[in-house]
């Protein structure tokens with residue numbers, strides 16, 4: 222289930238999702254704008270599948286880190302479960318979007334089977350982060 226799978230993320234992003242400033246970006250209470258747009262949802266699935274590399278700025282703090290791809294360990298059901306866990310258990314606000322389904326994760330991956338971790342950080346700049 223999502224809580225169990227999140228343990229692999231907690232190694233870097235911490236069990237609370239608060240992250241480590243300058244090293245690992247926080248996930249808690251700030252990904253809603255990604256969850257509520259089509260491009261943002263695709264971004265989340267692709268970051269989990271392929272990782273993320275390149276500078277990103279979160280709450281005024283720049284991260285020049287590298288997130289390893291999780292796509293070997295997490296199949297479609299695992300990606301859906303962990304993303305739903307973050308939004309429903311780590312975020313304090315009530316989710317205002319539909320949960321991820323295995324079918325949605327599959328559709329996003331089929332639409333774009335390969336995308337680089339570098340390309341994803343460029344794409345992120347066009348998405349509005351909270």
Ligand code: HEM
Nearest residue numbers: 229230233244245273274275276277284285286287288291
């Ligand atoms: C970035 C989720 C595992 C290190 C991110 C982002 C998400 C995320 C959604 C993008 C945040 C944003 O765009 O604002 C997850 C989930 C994980 C996981 C759900 C488990 C399935 C890990 C692990 C590490 C890690 C194990 C460390 C080895 C990082 C780093 C970044 C990042 C360094 C920023 C990369 C950059 O600066 O370009 N993570 N992560 N993550 N994650 Fe993870």
